[in-house]
Amino acid sequence: MRQIATAPHECEGNLIFTEHGLSPYWILGRLLIQRFHGYSGEIETEMDGEEWTINLKYQKSGIAPRLQDDVANERLYEYRISGYGRGERKANFLIQPRFADMRHYETGDQISTPFDNIPEDEGINVRFAGSNLEPLEFRNLLPTFVQELAREGDLPINTDYFAGGVHEMSNITTYERYVRLNRSWSPKVVGRAGVMQRLMHLCATEKGSKFEYRVDNEDIVGYNHRVRLPTPDAKRLISGHRFGKQIKHYHPKYVREDDPSDPLYHPKIGVLLKKKLNSNRSFRWEDHRKLRREIDETIINVLSWSNVPVKPDHTTYVPDDHFDAVAADDPVGLFADPTPELETEQNAMILQTFVGLRESDEEVLKRLVTDGGEAHPNELANETGRSISTIYRVLDRLQGILRNDNATVSFASKKFEQDISAIVDQVEFGIKNAADRVSKLYNLETKNASSNAWQKFCNKYGAALVEAADGTETTLRIDMVLSKLKSSSNPRIQDVLEEAIRAWRAVGRDPLELREATAQWQTAPDTWEYGKVNPTLR
Template identity: 30%
Template sequence: MQLVETAPHEFAAHFLFAEHGLSPFFACDRRVKEGGGSQRATFQYESEEWEASLSYRDSGLAHPGATLPTGTSFELDEMREFDLYIHSCYDQVGERSLHAHIAPRWQGMESKNGKSISVPDDLDEGVNLHIQGSNIEFERYQPLIRKAAASVGISPGYFRQLHEFSTILDAERYVRLHEGVSGSVHARDGPIAQLGHLLENDRQGRRKLVQYDSDERGRNQPGYYHTATLGPRRIREAFPEHELPKEIKHYYAKEAAGLDSGRALSHPKVGVSYQKSFWDDQLGASASALEQLTVELEETLFSVLAEAGVPLQTGMGTYVEDAYFSAEESNRNRDVVELDFTQIKHRQESVVIKHIADGLAPTAWDALQVLVTDGGEISPQEIAEEADRHPGSVRRALDRIPELVEREYGSVSLRSKYIADLVHDAVKEAKEATRRAAEAGAKAMEAAERGVDESTSAFIAWAAKHDIDVQDRDGGDLKLDFGKVDDIRKKLREGFDLWTSANMPEERYRMAKVRYREDVGSKGNYLSTSDVKSFATTAWRLLD
């Protein structure tokens, strides 16, 4: 299936070159001096004209002296670093460009304030290019640098072989949607919000869900800036074949609210970006790494759009062309992974229900109560202190519920916001059940003290235990309010059997006014968040 062609947006990387040692650095210094402080040139790349400029800046590195620690002669009088700017001559907007900050690397290098600079152990000497660019295909950055270097008199061969420690820092791909069809993407129950709420950890600072519906000037702009950022563990719950942490976002330009709808910038972008800060690993800059990056960003973007009901083909006024997004169909094949939030919910519900149904040890209950009420990072030791339990027993209890909690670096947290909500409901229900049991016992004792027989007190205790409001006034109808109940017929029959066992009038119970609430979404799962509806009827309609 041919899908819409996504566009590259931001890109940042460290390109490290070591094959020719410091020769590229010395070449930059020589060419800048020969040009009186800078060099400028134009060149052709893929039938497009580009302009390159090379200049210098002061360096924060300490001068190594006449000889480097590696033994290489260093004949420069002053430390400099270099800037290579490249931009498209055909770009009318001026945002299709890249900047490469060129700095030397050698073992034992230091900053001017004496701070040691980290250099890979297997790199004796080389140069690092800190790349920042936008609106250029990811795989074109290195060829553009080589072409630009050649145009200003530096050998392109210096920038042919990337060192294995080269790494991607930031990358985004996007489409621009017509504002009339983008609402389902940023809706409160849309895919961005659901990804943020269901899949991210609730306690470790790794969940980032942002929902701004007004711009910096306070102007109303629904969907102005909505993002969900997920680490690699969470992203795999939705995309099992993916590993890169990502941010999914729906956003408008700052000036969008004041623009006519005929302008492209008045319509929002939907993008997916790589988030290096959300994991401890790194993504290399090789051809295979760039392919993985593009595939994962596009597959995530298409899946979010599909979940929101947005067509993935061009036409029908869905997409809006801008200076860098062509709104054309792509020749690349991409998988559209179905974001089955129902399955994710059920998977997370099932582990909670399993542990609740199997019965939790008192220490585990105490730990869960602390976790759902505490607002920050917390350790097993802190749980033990707050719950007045032995730290060892807390750790053993946590080990028995691994599907509910995560333990890392001495801290413990509930596995997701959704699980946190489910556990909160379960803990609350357990507290209510304890309260009702205590009230049931008290009311049974009170009935016994008043001389009420045992069978009557059994009905009173049953009603208190299940939080059933019984109104039985002389001259009025019997009224039974069951609240929320899974199986009203079964519960009503329990009460009827106890009522008749107490020799109370059968017809009075059968004519009782009954009120109850029932989950009409996923009936039978008391932890469900589905819709709940209220009903009113007469007891005999449900008993017969």
Template identity: 25%
Template sequence: MTVLVETAPHEFAANLLFNERGLRPYFAADSRVKAGGGSQAGMFTYGGEEWRAKLYYQESGLEHPGKTTPKGTPFEIENLREFRFSIHSVDDTVGQRKFNAHLSPRWLGMKSKNGGEIPVPEGFGEGVNLRISGANIEFEEYLSLLRCAASSVGIQPGDFDDPHEYSNIQDAERYVRLHKDVSGPVHARDGPIAQMGHLLENDREGYRKVVQNDQTGRGEALPGYYHTVTLDQRRIQEAIPSHALPKEIKHYYAQEALSFPDGHPLRHPKLGASYQVNRWKGKLGVTTEDLEQLNRELEETVLSVLANAGIDLRPGGEVYVEDEYLSKKESERERQIVELNLIQIRQTQESVVIKHLADGLSPVEWDSLRCLVTDGGQVSPNNIAESTGYHPDSVRRALNRIDDLVEREYGSVSLRSNYVAELVHESVKHAQEATQRAVEASSKALEAASRGLDEKTSAFIAWAAKHDINFNERSSGVSLKLGKLDEENHRREVRRILREGLRLWEQAKRDPALYRAGNYRYQVEERANGLLYAESKSMTRTVCGKVWETIQ
């Protein structure tokens, strides 16, 4: 079995519903608080650890049901209150291993004091809801700790034995803490967090959240301070097909990280994956199977991001940093390292664009794509037609022909991803530049002819304009400054261009030795894993060479 680093639980929130014993847990909490003069405290041991519990009340915003509930249960409490369990580990020196459980009654037809209806599941009858919110506790331990806490303050633990099927998890995160000197590849501009947001988010449709903040709240520079990407169910399955839960993946530091010395855990960042309940229409319950799925998906997401960034997944060494709740130990769980499909997605999206460019796009297809790239809002085929001057039916037929580049839903259309948008944008820009160069080449040839230069010389000048070449002739040889070339086959391409230039130079009756003795230079757009970087400005290199060495 592969030895993997252990992840630690962080935040957790859930709604636990109980109706097996009706309103009995609520009445019991009311009775115990009154008996204690406003609160009850207790101590218990769980997992070899000492815990303290406190039960207290808060005023309620619920409407009093009267003498009986709608179901007919006597309600002899004059002042309707709600209750809270505060539960924390006594052995925790940091004080963050704790949770709070907010207990409130539930019955069909319940309303708030301002008349608003409180949602209660159909068929639920009567019972209680406990809203749990905690941190640094294994997810499957909350219910056991709740029962122990209830018992310690005089409430039957059996009142919380069987959560109703409508119980659900609202938030959960697992994390590792990385040494600050090794976490850079995770939050880099071409790292897995940025790539997931860059490749998997639709251009306009759906929820988008990509944050790349390298500055603390005090304005101090801290690379990787808060970098996150949030993906809904559809997008997470594009990256990790075996997963179903929407998630946020984040690399983040504590707010005061820079105030701690290097040896302190909070000087180093966390990499976490958290469940995002609002990003899908499904529900995650609290059964053993649900909790196992939650743990598995969060852990596999963290491990997969680490693997994608090239970071060692084995515990020990200087990669991971221990804190109060995370130790550099081997995981006892069997987890699968899921290879993120980012490269495959990037290649697929790139090949789709290249296919259309190679096949040639009609004017209406070009103009439709250009409209989608430049417009920032919701765009319909009719909007495109109005913007471009084409008939709406022509636009719709064009969109049908490029349906693997675009997504259409409810009468609107958008590009499939940011990456496709950038590729199309670059293609449109290059096409415009090529057209401009062609016009420039023609005008320069005409200008040369008007100055009395012969046809062959005009052809050489047009060749230089066509290929965006800045040409200078010196006594020692020519100087050729080409434009930007793609990394793939750039050497073959420059050889072809230079040989064509030599042929035209000779046809113009110029000294070939002067041309051969010349120098050239051009820029190459770098690629990552064979694919073009998004930020080409900072990802280019200059190539220099001698003409005669290249064309021989």
């Protein structure tokens, strides 16, 4: 199947070179100071048929020179190479010296770097940033720019400098790709029934969630909409995904109003991977192809879930200076729209709860609806006339629907609150007809409530199945303190895994699949233990 090809937008990261030590750094300083007298000026050149304007300049770092460095200044320089190509194609490289035991030029305090802990004791960090370039283009432009500057300054520089392999510490910190969507399709993405709204409604919880939907409609609906998906939600949307990300729908700063023939009249749909969306961890440079694959899968599937055609078509996609609106060389897999599946899971959880509803459960739900969705356990006890121990038993039975965070009881998601409020608000609400009315509301059969047993187990114990990056191993991760001893007040790992097997079987899965997985659980808040599910059960 032909699919639209995405285009690169932002990309930032660090390329680390150790093969030639600091020699490339010192020769660049000599070129800048001795041949260009501190600034190269704008140099026009052609590279692979594209006109580029490049320059070389310096800035002061916070690093003190070593005793052996032949430097008159109290601080080392950093050298910046900037290049401007066709349209908005830009590349900036900041060349920084790196060596073991670096010190601040004023305080003398040590500046920590990876060079303190690796065999190589000196090298160069090149911080790159730019737009509308593929990651490998940054890698290839750097040595080309250096050689162009060397020719202009009439100072030969070793062609191997910056051209060899990069160190394994090299990384990417920001990476975004996009398509430009005809404005007429925007409501499919940012409208009331658009995919962004569906994700918010089904995934966002009232408290504690890091899922965010940021909306800016100042100049036009869809001016700047951003869905921030933390890693767990990103993994749930598309199987095998590993990274938190942003899904974006946005117009340029100054919205075009009257000319649909102007590409900037139409919005971009982009997906952004960013270090700060992933526990402040950068992405390995060597994974840049995998990063692109995950971004492309997200863009194409979000469009597909929005019922936007993903085939290249200039009535759907609008070419611009950097997005060609052509077919991708390597189409990605299409996944089923997860939002109906997520909704079905949550509907089934509500139904399963109402199947076994007790009078005390009913009273607590009523009070929560009446109290605006939140209450202290003691308040629920007072208002229902039940003992506090009864309230806690109710909370235990309604786990997954309700949560108790820091002595505040609330619904586990906005959807649960809205749907249960609609049921409870009915005058005829009661134990006898609750399950029937829930099943009618969701068009579900009561007998199918057990199909959610696995999800309920995961919610109860904070459990999740995690696949290794290469898909060769599955781990059942349980984010709860467990024990192997019957005498412990914490749940026994053997009992929890038995419950996992029962829940897995209840949803029609082969128990052998789970028994062969690795289990990971906490033995203390910051301590983890590992073992195979099947041996641990014994």
